[in-house]
Amino acid sequence: MADTKTTTPLPAFRRLETPTEAEAALRQGGLRWGGVAELSYKEDETTPFRAVTRQVLFQSPELAGEWRYFEVAPGGYSTLERHEHAHGVMILSGRGRALVGDAVRAVAPFDLVAIPGWTWHQFRADQDAPLGFLCLVNVIRDKPVLPDAADLANLRRNPEIAAFLGLSQQ
């Protein structure tokens, strides 16, 4: 997932461009902000994610952190990965599950998820709901590492993680 860097100043005020009521957005997702590009990724059977969009909400030369909103469609999942840099996450819409290290949890709006460096993590939307979350990350950061076959075998030794990963290759 390549980054698109922008250096134009952000407008002072931006709003959801959809007429969705905020209350409905908590359940249904579909959050799209006016003036924010929505990035989605081309998928094939080799891609390690499924049905994920990304909106970069705050990215500027003045900020050492970037603040993004990811939305995973029902049944979709983010990339299972780890890296040196950390994430701060707040769930904002829908329902799903998160893997952080060896812990799997059901997550819902306003839950906070802290992902330390070098910790395997993945977010999965429920089958019948999207999962939207805010993610804070350092501007200066290393590239994510994907699990190799040995990593996956090791992760799947934990029955809870095996159930979480299901049939997907990642």
Added chain:
Amino acid sequence: MADTKTTTPLPAFRRLETPTEAEAALRQGGLRWGGVAELSYKEDETTPFRAVTRQVLFQSPELAGEWRYFEVAPGGYSTLERHEHAHGVMILSGRGRALVGDAVRAVAPFDLVAIPGWTWHQFRADQDAPLGFLCLVNVIRDKPVLPDAADLANLRRNPEIAAFLGLSQQ
């Protein structure tokens, strides 16, 4: 408002400790996370803020940004200030108005507010609703500057800003 630095690792998962439904929280505020200290500030007639609490959601040696949640009670307001560092803000609950530079706007959940460096800014809750917002800021930052009498007079020359500031000294 002095910072409380913490170096203990964050729990992977934290939740709202109140039984408030997420939908209700969008209107009524009252968001309090388990394991997160809620800081409020002693007020007297000289303090430049009113009825503000702060919760630091993410602050760790691994993150170059801090992620905080502020909640302003009905009729309250944050400090009118400016500084070299920038803020990225997302409104999360309630209703209010925001001043950024020479712009005043009504704000509601999921609105994004970008505050560039050296820009006067203040958040005011409506009289009948709280105003809760997430705020991203660099860990390494300068101290806020308060307006002096000349700054205030200059700001109040704009009728919209004068109405926004109302009778408060700040």
